[in-house]
């Protein structure tokens with residue numbers, strides 16, 4: 001199993017770096033540290049709507065004995081000149097406006113009469129109160145985001161806040177997803193006995209997208225070698241990785257195996273359940289190929305174990321693996337001898353307990369759809385009693 005994991009990882013080389021506008025970076029990995037060229041806040045500014053004052057001028061102010069100050073200036077947020085505050089005066093100031101030189105405190109409007117020509121101040125103010133200092137969030141030269149960070153909303157927010165218009169990111173890995181099988185029918189069409197709805201293609205393509213890759217889903221092809229090559233041909237120049245599902249086991253109509261054997265892909269049996277029949281290589285020396293088994297749970301578990309970490313690492317994500325936990329098993333479990341088993345399970349973060357969910361069969365997709373983790377049963381283990389400590393991979 002580790003050998004196949006390494007083989008798949010080696011197929012995907014680091015994706016090229018490109019500069020993209022911030023709005024096009026969601027989910028991508030930052031390729032270089034983002035160093036702040038400005039401090040945040042960029043200047044001392046008010047945290048409150050109110051009045052900028054010298055704290056000594058409002059000493060002892062109270063509702064009974066207000067201090068009356070003439071209002072010299074109005075300072076809305078965005079005013080770019082900064083008239084200094086003279087002793088014995090106040091400037092009306094809004095949240096986010098520059099604190100004028102000479103002022104050392106802000107009195108919120110609620111503690112005044114709100115006057116515009118002069119203001120009656122009803123409370124004293126400690127020096128520094130409600131003033132947000134330049135650089136207290138970010139100092140110039142600080143790396144606000146490290147290379148390898150996955151860019152989500154808050155990461156894009158801080159990038160914009162320090163003035164970045166574009167970011168260097170790794171291009172998403174371009175993936176072509178192809179399902180095979182003459183029994184497959186597109187959802188929405190009537191189903192005849194002997195046919196099933198095609199589900200792996202959408203599942204794998206969306207899993208690629210969720211992992212930060214770009215996925216194109218090809219209509220599945222029938223069990224026919226010529227159709228298989230013809231389906232791939234127009235896409236090869238624009239594809240880094242081809243993921244297929246189905247057609248790799250021991251039957252008479254194994255279209256993936258038949259098409260790719262001798263074309264750069266090696267097939268193997270991995271000591272894993274589900275997910276035993278696997279293949280990997282380069283299609284005619286070009287794009288990487290990973291062939292996943294057709295059983296839906298096998299396809300998805302194989303994607304999680306082999307493809308997703310490699311895809312994310314190639315796309316530059318520091319966090320390439322699913323988060324893992326040690327958990328206590330709530331019921332006993334049997335594993336197949338000599339194979340690493342991945343069971344679908346429910347992990348409870350409140351208790352660190354994990355409960356198997358559904359049976360081990362690789363066609364039992366509904367249980368996977370309601371599970372939140374994969375539970376690893378090591379190769380050498382045939383029986384795990386309740387209370388055992390096991391490894392789980394969190395899926396959401």
Ligand SMILES: Nc1nc2c(c(=O)[nH]1)N[C@H]1C(S)=C(S)[C@@H](COP(=O)(O)OP(=O)(O)OC[C@H]3O[C@@H](n4cnc5c(N)ncnc54)[C@H](O)[C@@H]3O)O[C@H]1N2
Pocket residue numbers: 179180181183184196197198199200201245246247248249250251254274275276277292293294295296298362
């Ligand atoms: N004699 C043997 N038979 C099988 C072996 C074996 O070693 N010897 N391995 C079994 C294991 S384990 C697996 S896993 C499967 C893998 O089979 P294939 O990858 O060749 O997949 P198919 O036969 O095409 O399909 C398997 C199963 O999954 C359904 N399927 C396939 N594609 C889709 C799709 N896109 N959407 C939904 N469902 C799909 C298909 O109808 C089959 O039921 O082989 C075992 N057999």
Ligand code: MOO
Pocket residue numbers: 272273274275276277293295298299362
């Ligand atoms: O190895 Mo297969 O993936 O269980 O059904």
